[in-house]
Amino acid sequence: MKNILIVARKEIQEGLRNRWVLATTLLLAGLALSLTFLGSAPTGTVGVRALDVVIVSLSSLTIFLLPLIALLISHDAIVGEMERGTMLLLLSYPVGRWQVLLGKFVGHLSILAFATLLGYGAAAGALAATGAEIDAQSWTAFATMIGSSILLGAAFIAVGYLVSALVRDRGTAAGIAIGIWLVFVLIYDMALLGLLVVDQGQVLSGGLLNTLLLVNPADAYRLFNLTGSAGVSAFSGMAGVAQTATLNPSTLLAALAAWALVPLALAALAFSRREL
């Protein structure tokens, strides 16, 4: 356990030093703040549920951005250290390979969680400061959104590690990471949409649609946040989908958690067999 924390601490130290933490936090805060104030334009300043609008726009932002950031920091974690030669020395120390991997995971996830919490929190804080009325339900939904965003980040960090543990060089890892991002964030949904249009409800039953949505962590995240609370789903235009896809929030959360844990376990397995 102590080894994991030692490695995590070093990852965070490095993240602070090479400005990863700063850059990510500023990026998320900047985008969140501009979405908050531009996003309130259509509803007007009298909008009672201003935070719900913010949740909808921020979760759309998260789906694009957090997987990208997560893959950027994670795809290099193993293969990069091997290529630079630092892994050779680290593994000659009294530390298990799984401890190295978990330590990096804790470190990278802390960086991501810190940036998300601070960036998105700034947006909510700014909204509250302008005097918008926010009720307890909206705050809960907002906190849940941040929590699930971090979980989504964890899933893509784990996927990035799996790639990093399997490939031979950094370039390949970067290429595959971009491919994974494109597939899960853009292509998958388009393909699913096209399929639904072509199919016209003939073959694709609700059950199959459910499975297809769970298989993509980005979709699980989207459904979880946009249909999770009644107030939010009314704004997001997802009420229709929510009725067809009968997935309850705990299933969606479990799917996200599985997306973090299974690739992480596979990455640990692949890393333990690597020779260097």
Next chain:
Amino acid sequence: MTGTVDIRDVVKRFGKVEAVRDVSFSLLEGETVALVGHNGAGKTTLMKLMLGLIRPTGGSIAVLGDDPAAGQFGGRRRLGYLPENVSFNAALTGSETLAFYARLKREPGQSVAPLLDRVGLTHAADRRVGTYSKGMRQRLGLAQALLGEPRVLLLDEPTTGLDPALRQSFYEIVEELRGRGATVLLSSHALTELEERAGRVVIMNRGVKVADGTLDELRRIARLPTRIRLKVTDAGLANVPNWLGPVEAWRRVNGHMVEIDASPERKIEVLRRATDEGAPVEDLDVIPPTLDELYAHFLLSQETAR
């Protein structure tokens, strides 16, 4: 004397290449062992096997009671390793880097500053490792290998990039650790440098161990001639066979010098004659076969045996 590293019938294949073939040896406490061989002879592979970075295709390895191939790492707290091309994360400072490695070995934070001082890096302790020169990185690498009073030190080409003064103090540190019972395994190309330091030499060639023993033992096995150099007067130079007796091989060098390659059993006889009452010899040098020559000899004899 107890063993710290035990290697038995180890084979390592990378695809079709056999990097190490049936190598066995054990290392004892308090000995400095030189691992000698060409590039690709299997030196680095052997060290990686001892660290569990790669797993042997056959045979068994034990390091401080651990089986590194099975992922056991408890004993590594008392093991120091310096890789051939040591590298560190460029973003952290020298002392931060060393503190990280000290924590992994459960060494107190106070041990960092004295170690940096010992390798002469105190002035650069708070600079990023990215700004270090190659020699400074090598010194930092040495410092991390010395963390925690290691019982086994594996040093892969440790003195490359070190200036002569630091090289000297490096060998002093190594000798001090050895004196306290550590096993030191050094691999190097700089054979003349190892000659005075290593109590024992293991010669590798193409993955096979070709010789293993103290320098004296190897000299005896190799039966290489000892070079005897005599400074002779003008008069003596004219009739060398008369006073030297029948010698197998002698030649004149630099005018007044006579050089003799004496086989081990003829060595004393030649010396007696040269130091005899009437011998026209003004000065003499006895040069035993160097590690370089021994190395070349063992490589050649293995090549011809193949």
